[in-house]
Amino acid sequence: MEGDDVDMAAAESTEADLDDMKKRLKEMEEEAAALREMQAKVEKEMGSVQDPAAAAATSQANREEVDSRSVFVGNVDYSCTPEEVQQHFQTCGTVNRVTIRTDKYGQPKGYAYVEFVEAEAVQEALLLNESELHGRQLKVTAKRTNIPGMKQYRPRRSNPFMRPRGPFMAPYFFAPYGYGFHG
Structure with missing residues (x-):
């Protein structure tokens, strides 16, 4: 019989903990909803509800005006x-x-x-x-205005020890140990 009392007490404790957790979760959800509502109100008052493309266009226009x-x-x-x-x-x-x-x-x-x-x-x-x-x-x-994403073309530097190889062109051969060819 003692085992049943322990199981019963554990079940009641678990149930109480579960109810407590549900209560805290509900409070957190209500707080999150209130925060979202406050943020929407602030954004509406400030008029800052605009898409990122419009913001980028505005900043680009501002940059061009300063550069002029x-x-x-x-x-x-x-x-x-x-x-x-x-x-x-x-x-x-x-x-x-x-x-x-x-x-x-x-x-x-x-x-x-x-x-x-x-x-x-x-x-x-x-x-x-x-x-x-x-x-x-x-x-x-x-002053010129830089346009994002429009990099100037710069040709790639080639290796100074290589030369272009076309048909029938042999690669360079270097003398071993830094000695020149003797003739």
């Missing part, structure tokens, strides 16, 4: 600061931003981008092509 107000400046001296580049282009119009590109070690790459507030300033800046800054002749061109 920017110039590329090549052959910039490595010791040049953004403030010096800004002063050089100040006569063209109001400079919004100067970006001097650097490599992964923080060393300047030798070129910069100058963004103006007005698009008309780009034409004035192009007149500064071949002007000097820090004793170097600058190359100023209008």
